[in-house]
Amino acid sequence: xxxxxxxxxxxxxxxxxxxxxxxxxxxxxxxxxxxxxxxxxxxxxxxxxxxxxxxxxxxxxxxxxxxxxxxxxxxxxxxxxxxxxxxxxxxxxxxxxxxxxxxxxxxxxxxxxxxxxxxxxxxxxxxxxxxxxxxxxxxxxxxxxxxxxxxxxxxxxxxxxxxxxxxxxxxxxxxxxxxxxxxxxxxxxxxxxxxxxxxxxxxxxxxxxxxxxxxxxxxxxxxxxxxxxxxxxxxxxxxxxxxxxxxxx
Amino acid sequence: xxxxxxxxxxxxxxxxxxxxxxxxxxxxxxxxxxxxxxxxxxxxxxxxxxxxxxxxxxxxxxxxxxxxxxxxxxxxxxxxxxxxxxxxxxxxxxxxxxxxxxxxxxxxxxxxxxxxxxxxxxxxxxxxxxxxxxxxxxxxxxxxxxxxxxxxxxxxxxxxxxxxxxxxxxxxxxxxxxxxxxxxxxxxxxxxxxxxxxxxxxxxxxxxxxxxxxxxxxxxxxxxxxxxxxxxxxxxxxxxxxxxxxxxxxxxxxxxxxxxxxxxxxxxxxxxxxxxxxxxxxxxxxxxxxxxxxxxxxxxxxxxxxxxxxxxxxxxxxxxxxxx
Numbered sequence: 163x164x165x166x167x168x169x170x171x172x173x174x175x176x177x178x179x180x181x182x183x184x185x186x187x188x189x190x191x192x193x194x195x196x197x198x199x200x201x202x203x204x205x206x207x208x209x210x211x212x213x214x215x216x217x218x219x220x221x222x223x224x225x226x227x228x229x230x231x232x233x234x235x236x237x238x239x240x241x242x243x244x245x246x247x248x249x250x251x252x253x254x255x256x257x258x259x260x261x262x263x264x265x266x267x268x269x270x271x272x273x274x275x276x277x278x279x280x281x282x283x284x285x286x287x288x289x290x291x292x293x294x295x296x297x298x299x300x301x302x303x304x305x306x307x308x309x310x311x312x313x314x315x316x317x318x319x320x321x322x323x324x325x326x327x328x329x330x331x332x333x334x335x336x337x338x339x340x341x342x343x344x345x346x347x348x349x350x351x352x353x354x355x356x357x358x359x360x361x362x363x364x365x366x367x368x369x370x371x372x373x374x375x376x377x378x379x380x381x382x383x384x385x386x387x388x389x390x391x392x393x394x395x396x397x398x399x400x401x402x403x404x405x406x407x408x409x410x411x
Numbered sequence: 412x413x414x415x416x417x418x419x420x421x422x423x424x425x426x427x428x429x430x431x432x433x434x435x436x437x438x439x440x441x442x443x444x445x446x447x448x449x450x451x452x453x454x455x456x457x458x459x460x461x462x463x464x465x466x467x468x469x470x471x472x473x474x475x476x477x478x479x480x481x482x483x484x485x486x487x488x489x490x491x492x493x494x495x496x497x498x499x500x501x502x503x504x505x506x507x508x509x510x511x512x513x514x515x516x517x518x519x520x521x522x523x524x525x526x527x528x529x530x531x532x533x534x535x536x537x538x539x540x541x542x543x544x545x546x547x548x549x550x551x552x553x554x555x556x557x558x559x560x561x562x563x564x565x566x567x568x569x570x571x572x573x574x575x576x577x578x579x580x581x582x583x584x585x586x587x588x589x590x591x592x593x594x595x596x597x598x599x600x601x602x603x604x605x606x607x608x609x610x611x612x613x614x615x616x617x618x619x620x621x622x623x624x625x626x627x628x629x630x631x632x633x634x635x636x637x638x639x640x641x642x643x644x645x646x647x648x649x650x651x652x653x654x655x656x657x658x659x660x661x662x663x664x665x666x667x668x669x670x671x672x673x674x675x676x677x678x679x680x681x682x683x684x685x686x687x688x689x690x691x692x693x694x695x696x697x698x699x700x701x702x703x704x705x706x707x708x709x710x711x712x713x714x715x716x717x718x719x720x721x722x723x724x725x726x727x728x729x730x731x732x733x734x735x
Contacts, residue, residue, distance in 0.1 A: 175663055175683050179551045188551070199664050257516070258525060280512065283663060285546050285553065288507075288528050292484065292516030301596060302484045304513035307657075317599075321658070323421075323509055323611060325603030327482075331596050338513075341664055342657050374525030378541060379554040383689070389696070389706050394715030398727030400695065403711060405731060408693045410672040411615065411639060 163219045165212070166273040167205045168264060168290065169239055170198040170282040171232040181380050188380060197235050199347075200279025204337075206344035207309055208277055209243045215311065221245040225267065227260045229253045233363070240358035241350035247363045255373035261293030262370030268298060274333045275316060280305060280340040291338035301331040307342030414440035415500040417491055418449045418463065418471075419510050425459055426612060427573060428506055430466045434574040435566050436504045437467025438533055443501060447578075448472060450494050450585070452479050452487065457582065464580035466573065472498075472585035479587070482510065483596035488517030490587035495522060497585075500561060507565040508611060515565050525557035528565040548663050548686035567690070568611070569669040610659065613642030615672045616691075618661065620646035620684075622677020622698060622717050626654035631721040632676060638728040644668070646678045662687035677717040680705025 174194040182189045197205070205224065212219040224239040225248040226232050236247045248267060254260045268276065278291035295302030307326070308319035318337060319326045350358070392400050404411045416436035418429045433449060440447040449468040451460060453475065460471045472494050478486045491514065495503050503518060505511035507529045519526040529545040531552065539556050545567055546553040610616065617636040619629060636643045643659060650660035661668050663683040669690035676697050678684060685708050688694070696705035697713045697720055706712045713720055 175686075177547075178682075179547050181551070256525065258519065261516075261520070283547070286529050286544075286548060287526075288512045289516035289519065289526055292488075292513065293520050295484070296488065296517040296520035299485075302513070302517065303596070304484060305509055321509070322601075322603070324605075324607065324609045325601065327598055327602075328600040329596060330599060341660065374519075374523075374559045375527065375555050375557045377553045378556045380546075381543070381552045381554070383549065383552065386708060387710070389709045389712040391712045391714065394713055394720055397697075397713050397715070397720045397723040398730075400711060400713065400724060401727040401731045404672065404693070404695075405735075408672070408710065410693045411731070 163215075163275075164273045165208045165219060165222050166268065166276045167201065167208050167222060167224045167239070167244070168276065168278040168294070169201045169205070169224050169226045169235065170279070171195050171226060171228050171235040172198045172282055172284045175199060175283055179382070181382065185380050195232070195235055197239060198279050198282045200281065200339060202347040203341070203344045204277035204279055204339045205239055205242070205244065206347050207339065209348065210344060211309070211311060218311070218314070223248060223273070225250070225264055227252055227254045227263050236363060237358050238350055240361045240363070241354040242348040243354065246361055249363060249365045250368055251365050252368040256375045257287040257289035257293055258375070259371065259373040261290045262297055263368050264290070264294050264370070265297035266370040267366065272334065276334065276336045278336065278338050280338050291336050295336040300334050300336065302336040302338060303329055303331060304338040306337045306339045309337055309339070309343060412443070412445040413448045413498045413500050414443065414445060414502045414504060415491070415495045415498060416447065416449050416468070416504040417511075417514070418451050419506065420451060420453060420455045420459070423453070423455050423459065425462065428508070428568055428612065430573045431569070431571055432504060432506050432566055433463050433466040433468050434576070435533070435571045437576055438574065439502060439504070440467070442533065442537065445501065446470065448498055450474060450491055452490065460582050461580060465575055465577050467576040467578055468580055469578055471580065471582050473582060474585050474587050476587045476589050478589040478591050478594050481596050481598045482513065483594045484513045484517055486589055486594040487514045488521060489589055492518050492521035493587050494585055495561070502562045502564060505563070505565040507567050511565045515563055519563040522561045522563065523559060524561040524563045525559040526563040527555045527557060529567045530564045531567050531570040545690070548667055549689045550686055567669065569671070569690070608640070608642040610642045610644055610661070610666055611668060613668070614670050615639050615641035616644050616668060616670045617641045617674045617676065618644035618646070618678060619649060619655070619676045620678030621648050623649070624718060628718055629655070631725050635721065635725050635728055638725065638732055641672070646684055675705055675709070676721065678705060679703045680708060
């Protein structure tokens with residue numbers, strides 16, 4: 163059995179967002195690039211499943227759509243235990259382009275389970291997993307917080323508003339995962355980093371469709387008015403202010 | 412020509428977010444000079460459907476194919492895309508919620524449409540078609556130009572508001588002509604907590620962080636939430652420590668919420684936490700540390716120990732409710 167984990171290369175979540183002078187682009191100078199946090203959890207779960215599968219899961223492959231500057235992120239995924247990696251050599255413009263290009267690879271290189279994070283922490287697209295499944299005409303399950311194998315059959319839980327549903331779909335499928343799918347991501351050890359250098363990283367040229375949308379400008383949120391402090395001794399006054407001034411209760 | 416809006420129901424009922432969505436679709440359709448058509452899947456009573464007219468829906472298509480009894484992302488996408496094609500949709504609108512995230516991307520591929528999610532405004536321009544959307548969880552906004560003929564949008568909750576605009580409405584049945592052999596999502600078990608306010612729906616949220624000091628101190632927080640009719644939430648460390656369930660974690664990697672009121676009790680306001688709540692209309696921060704970043708993002712602040720301040724808030728909220 164083979165698992166594919168889709169990775170997005172994103173600015174570290176503590177990054178302060180800055181715009182360039184004419185607000186046409188984000189200023190990415192000095193940004194630390196990391197694996198998108200949800201993709202990292204997906205990878206962690208895939209590795210856990212492989213380790214306890216007694217050989218039933220053969221390989222964990224990671225794939226990313228990006229130019230060579232994404233390779234440190236891919237190497238990190240290999241260092242924590244992914245078996246091999248694919249990089250589609252394209253600086254993508256939107257989710258449609260990303261999903262279409264991953265689908266083009268998967269059509270010739272099938273996997274039993276494909277994992278994506280529920281969104282990327284940069285453009286918050288939330289669309290690659292669903293689009294990928296539709297391009298491949300296979301099932302997708304979204305907001306997955308639990309994935310396990312019951313014998314040869316995968317079992318999932320998805321988070322619905324106010325609860326969970328336990329779901330099964332036939333393989334191959336795309337699971338779009340969220341928080342809860344795995345505990346803390348793995349930290350690469352020196353041995354893993356050394357081994358990652360020898361693992362195969364296949365670079366392929368794009369074979370999918372182009373984008374349908376493009377960012378033409380950016381803006382920062384409006385600055386907030388200064389906080390109004392309330393004396394702790396009279397904390398109850400807050401309730402009055404929320405009713406009379408803010409009018410939210 | 413039309414704007415299609417998917418109006419999800421919960422046990423046969425619409426919610427305020429459904430009306431917000433129809434309000435948005437109607438405003439969009441008015442600008443384009445086309446009809447607003449709602450799609451409703453499953454059994455929904457007629458009075459519920461008729462209520463959509465108050466927010467500008469000209470027509471509701473009721474889809475009752477048995478393949479749609481369980482949320483199968485592919486089946487839902489097939490039904491909605493088919494309705495969109497049959498009605499020559501220019502724009503298809505979803506909520507940026509659980510179902511929207513599951514279904515909208517598949518619809519976009521079926522319609523060869525560009526997609527923008529977490530959209531916060533009406534289009535800035537129609538030709539070219541440009542929408543503004545949240546990026547970096549609201550730390551910035553991006554202007555996204557969609558170049559395809561059909562556009563798929565999902566609206567960030569509480570970003571547009573409910574706007575009344577009464578029109579006359581027709582109700583029609585729509586057969587989505589689904590091939591049941593193609594759809595195979597098997598629902599094995601469903602677990603829901605009844606009577607609890609769903610966090611992503613909550614208009615008011617009371618949230619606790621490490622400043623609460625112990626999971627045993629949550630009583631007054633829950634009491635305050637109950638008095639106000641608020642949902643309860645928590646910060647990441649609190650969820651990771653197991654003090655509160657993960658379903659309550661709000662922030663960049665947890666839930667992203669935009670209630671009218673967010674009360675942060677003993678949460679310092681790390682950038683990842685703020686990313687999940689910064690779209691809230693009014694923010695209250697209570698913290699012992701005057702340098703806590705939350706005071707920068709808050710509208711109201713109280714400096715002090717939450718465990719001493721909470722009982723005062725509970726008392727004041729009780730008195731307020733007794734008089735209102």
